[in-house]
Amino acid sequence: METESLGVIFRSNSDREMFERIVKDVEKNTRMWENKGFTPNELAPEKEETADNTCSNFKFVQRQNVKIQPIVKERKIGRNDPCPCGSGKKYKKCCGRNL
Numbered sequence: 001m002e003t004e005s006l007g008v009i010f011r012s013n014s015d016r017e018m019f020e021r022i023v024k025d026v027e028k029n030t031r032m033w034e035n036k037g038f039t040p041n042e043l044a045p046e047k048e049e050t051a052d053n054t055c056s057n058f059k060f061v062q063r064q065n066v067k068i069q070p071i072v073k074e075r076k077i078g079r080n081d082p083c084p085c086g087s088g089k090k091y092k093k094c095c096g097r098n099l
Contacts, residue, residue, distance in 0.1 A: 027040070028040050028041045029041060077091050077096070079091055079092040079096060080092065083095050083096070
């Protein structure tokens with residue numbers, strides 16, 4: 001912690017460590033607007049519990065030899081493109097009219 005730049009000088013390292021401990025305690029126990037009025041200490045146990053529950057819910061699955069098929073993106077048909085049904089009309093006048 002840059003205490004000298006703040007104008008705070010400690011006589012020993014133990015004083016500095018005690019000050020840092022107090023500042024950390026204040027940070028962890030202060031209610032924050034961002035946390036909807038909760039302190040970081042109040043939110044931390046909930047996060048740990050949910051992480052443990054999600055890890056225990058997963059089951060390990062053996063990998064099978066399955067062919068992975070690539071995803072093929074179909075080209076989007078524009079309104080003024082010829083209709084894919086083969087009529088020769090514009091898409092908006094043929095099959096696109098029903099949409």
